[in-house]
Amino acid sequence: MDQDRGRNNRNPWRALAVVGVVGTNLAIFLLIGIWFGKKMDTYFHSSPIFLIAGMVVGFTLGVWSVVGLIKPFLGD
Numbered sequence: 001m002d003q004d005r006g007r008n009n010r011n012p013w014r015a016l017a018v019v020g021v022v023g024t025n026l027a028i029f030l031l032i033g034i035w036f037g038k039k040m041d042t043y044f045h046s047s048p049i050f051l052i053a054g055m056v057v058g059f060t061l062g063v064w065s066v067v068g069l070i071k072p073f074l075g076d
Contacts, residue, residue: 033057
């Protein structure tokens with residue numbers, strides 16, 4: 001049973017799909033954070049404070065999401 005699972009994880013198309021989803025997921029979270037930060041900066045008339053905070057929060061949530069996505073492939 002473990003041999004079947006190991007064989008399925010070595011499929012190059014599956015690996016390519018995971019890489020694509022990881023990159024897209026990280027980019028979407030980062031772009032949403034940037035967009036939200038710009039909107040907050042416009043609303044509060046503060047220059048880069050919320051933009052930077054949105055980038056940090058978006059990147060953090062993106063990494064957290066990617067870790068959750070990759071965790072089943074690592075076997076943990």
